[in-house]
Amino acid sequence: MTRKTAVVICPGRGTYNATELGYLARHFPDPALLARFDTLRDGQESLRDLDGAASFQLSRHGRGDNASALIFAASYGDFLSLDLDVVAVTGNSMGWYTALACAGAVTPEDGFHIANTMGRLMTKAPGGQLIHPHMGEDWRPDPARKAGLLSSVTEIASRPGHALALSIDLGGFLVLAGNDAGLKAFETATPPEGRFPMRLANHAAFHTALMAPIAAEGQSLLPESLFQTPRLPLIDGRGQTWWPGAQTPAQLRAYTLGTQVTEPYDFTAAIRTAAREFAPDVFVLTGPGTTLGGATLQSLILSNWRGLSSKAEAQAANPLLSMALPDQRPLAGAQS
Template sequence: MAVERKTALVVCPGRGTYNKPELGSIGGSVSAQTSQKIGDNKPTLADVMHKIDDVRNQLRLPTVSELDQAPLFKTSLHQKPENAAALIYAGGYLDYLAIDASRFDVVGITGNSMGWYTAMASAACWDIETSTKLVTNMAQLTAGGDGAQFIYPIVDADWRPHQGYIDAVNQQLERFPKELKMSIRYGGYAVLAGSEEACTAAVRALPRVDDRFPMILPGHAAFHTHFMSQASEQALELWPAAAFRAPQVPLIDGRGHIWSPHIVDKSALQQYTLGHQVTQTYDFTKAIQTAVKELVPDHIILLGPGAGLGGAVAQALIEMNWQGLNSKAEFTARQQAHAPYVLAMGLPEQRALVTGSQT
């Protein structure tokens, strides 16, 4: 009996999603599906992994396989920007290729922050060589930037908007108008970035929440702000519009803009990806909200590595009261139903529903 094909929005994770618990996860997923073809006359997941590793070898950098299959997780190695970026991109891209096309019709792709590059690769805007090199290069360019980045909640314990937290964040942005910016709107969290001085002062001033927040993100510069202007200018010189191709699937960017498939202004896509996306706020919340309103997917599939996107996606849906969703408790109840709306490939039981096989 044929499985009913469902529509899906695919979401790609950003920085910081490959951590110690994810060690070995990429190779394990590939090995579990070594015989899986990516469509007729297409390579296996293992073939794609080999291609990514070959490019990393050309760059004289550790391969994704070497990093993922290392006996121990080492922060100095695995979270080095050009290595972490490669792991996050490869894990997400291979997960995208593992989606069972007989079960799911992907109607849109989006991502959070660095996840935009994975989304671009998944939508075939670049070939494997270009995407692997560009992801590595952008990590190197932006890692050299100034400033810091920290995260603070703007929702309560039940994931409903908390006006007090929102006001506190806005007060700090008004306090440092040139030195502190909204870096990412990430569901129930505001990610702020700016100069070391402004971030330090804002972190001291904001009320503590859950003894965790505000939380400085280690190793992060002032991403998605004007502090990244030099990195953006270098990237635009290194990667011409000719390196870009029209997406094969609708792409929803960090403004909530939808790039239609097959026909695209390559220069506009280049300018957004290496310009606006690097130096301006990345509104992940708006990307999710626009995608579900415009594309109305049956499911949202979260690519790995990790499974940390679920909360932010749910919070974005609660903010807009999507299909009556109004709280963390309601989201949890729906997820425990027969067919969860949000499917995270970082969770084995949900991954099996997406790939059609046990991993």
């Protein structure tokens, strides 16, 4: 029987929460590899202790140095558990580091080292993030609304002492990042919609120019020797594909530790490329968490994938497998 083709999507920060506590104990398939990951966290709390804690603490588990390591390990463990024909790999934001390992552009240990190092550096990064929708509850595209929100961002960023920019184009949401003055100005200028605009806890001004010092420090700590040409096609945060053998390790490092740290991450474009260039049977969302599912379906709507134009149509056609859901995990070939 021919196996289904799949594009693997690795999640970013904010996906390991209270319901994910114990995810590694339940699902990680290679205890020896997990032990090697913990060895790389010299002087830091072990993944086993974090994952095995009696209760979830946002100040502990959600902090950059811990969250990045937990999410990388959970996501990469799910990738190892897959039994599908993976045709390409992508990710959202921090998920790019996991995608590198899944695609073979770094070893699992080096990918973990990169994610752990950048997560540790992010604990001292400036600014913050908030998230706000540009689609309605029916998920129908509204380009004018999106343009209006981005116009407001540009106007606020022009004010003295205000930093604000697009951080992640996330399906039907805009993730914005900046300093406190910029974020507060957007919150004041934007009519509330339920819980939005919503600040994201333990997040810095990721994917903006404010991260330039973090990018420079990461480059000083993470050499080119960690990188190699990928074995699988790898779709980045611009929607561009890194084909096996087509780029150099130096180019991959420059993007990973430079461009994607300081420039906006376009998850919507990544999914558009995945759908149009690779046309998989399924899109597999690795754990932890399930929150990226909505953004992926919204991105497929915005890409006009198979003519989808609304939430009802996308959910009816649902091409996603979420490995964090017990009933869907076996469909991806995972045994646990």
